[in-house]
Amino acid sequence: MVETVVNRRMETGRANLEVFSEVLQNLAQTDKDIIVVTSDSRGSGKLVPFGDKFPKQIIEIGIAEQNLVGVAAGIASTGKKVFAVSPACFLTARSFEQIKNDVAYSDNPVNLIGISAGVSYGALGSTHHSLHDYAALRAVNNLIIVAPADNYETEQAIIHAASLNQPVYIRFGKKNMPYLVENGTDFQFGKGRIIKEGTDLTIIGTGETVFPALQAAEKLQSEYGIQAAVLSMHTIKPLDYDLISKFAETGKPIITVEEHSIYGGLGEACASFLMENNYRNRFKIMGIPDEYTVTGSQNEIFNHYEISEQGILTAAMKLLS
Structure with missing residues (x-):
């Protein structure tokens, strides 16, 4: 289903x-x-x-x-x-x-x-x-x-x-994107959306990484019984600190996923907020590492750097272990 x-x-x-x-x-x-x-x-x-x-x-x-x-x-x-x-x-x-x-x-x-x-x-x-x-x-x-x-x-x-x-x-990217409004809230700049509720860990995505994050979360649930929340942090600045706090307060692991360098983007913005406010959740930034980027289609690059459904699922399992 x-x-x-x-x-x-x-x-x-x-x-x-x-x-x-x-x-x-x-x-x-x-x-x-x-x-x-x-x-x-x-x-x-x-x-x-x-x-x-x-x-x-x-x-x-x-x-x-x-x-x-x-x-x-x-x-x-x-x-x-x-x-x-x-x-x-x-x-x-x-x-x-x-x-x-x-x-x-x-x-x-x-x-x-x-x-x-x-x-x-x-x-x-x-x-x-x-x-x-x-x-x-x-x-x-x-x-x-x-x-x-x-x-x-x-x-x-x-x-x-x-x-x-x-x-x-x-x-904006180029590929066809899903329509997730049935799981959404009213849109507002600076306010993220809860795409999927969950209590075991939180995956925060932005842009075209939100859909593979949702795919990974649903597979975690169907195959392993793990309830992962998925947030669409569509606004990188200003960041929705209230929403991040809500999920950080559970003490559960947090993963950020972005189609961007691991430096200076969504992940580091979340990390600095969490650290400054004394949250101690297990935390992982997923994105493009500091290297000469491989060449290929968007899907091939996503798969190579593991910001795909399977890559996010694997990272979640490691963080929970």
């Missing part, structure tokens, strides 16, 4: 980028202040339909990411609701200074949309991976950082971002 539920969820999911494009089109129908600025990413960002419907509300900068952010900041300063769309690897590295100064420091409410994030570009290798973005942007004041786990979180993140007068960074 568990397997059937998991398969159904995956079959009903779409790529978060498709949902992003659809929601943006719906918003733009009644809000002419919605402006998209893109760096030669209409196709990869699923923005062709938006451009066709709203040609006066999209600006193509070309492959010039620093200019992309600068132009987006300038437009946002006039009161427009700007979505700056570009591959996450370039948006958050090449344009870091512009994000820091033109957007965050200048308090221009640009919605920075990092597409093909994490290892979504797979075979293109490390130059096209964004495994640094949480770490870099967490150090920038006045910037919300979000990685939706499913289509529901994507929809809500875009709606919230469009109505929020504050800089936001949202990252």
Whole structure:
């Protein structure tokens, strides 16, 4: 039965980028202040339909990411609701200074949309991976950082971002994602979702790692009788300290899983909070280690670094032993 539920969820999911494009089109129908600025990413960002419907509300900068952010900041300063769309690897590295100064420091409410994030570009290798973005942007004041786990979180993140007068960074991958709203709570930036309740350990995921975490948790339950809670920590900054505390207070082990370097991301954010507040749970950070990243598809890379269903299950069993 568990397997059937998991398969159904995956079959009903779409790529978060498709949902992003659809929601943006719906918003733009009644809000002419919605402006998209893109760096030669209409196709990869699923923005062709938006451009066709709203040609006066999209600006193509070309492959010039620093200019992309600068132009987006300038437009946002006039009161427009700007979505700056570009591959996450370039948006958050090449344009870091512009994000820091033109957007965050200048308090221009640009919605920075990092597409093909994490290892979504797979075979293109490390130059096209964004495994640094949480770490870099967490150090920038006045910037919300979000990685939706499913289509529901994507929809809500875009709606919230469009109505929020504050800089936001949202990252999306490329693959089809599940729809987990039946196990969710109302969406709010800075508030995680309990995807699955459990009392034996807690798995905290973000973005595209939440689904394999859920798969691992359901297999732990069906095969070993282990009740693992699964949290979607869609907002990396600000972190939901209340939710983390709720599960840390049980004293049970905690695992964090992210499509990011093990340095500076979700895991270290959770670890610093737990340590500073005298929690002593057994704890493990799962992500990409400090090495030259292997090349392959996203699934192959997930399997290699054990941020897959089986890898998370194995880590959980070791932590519980």
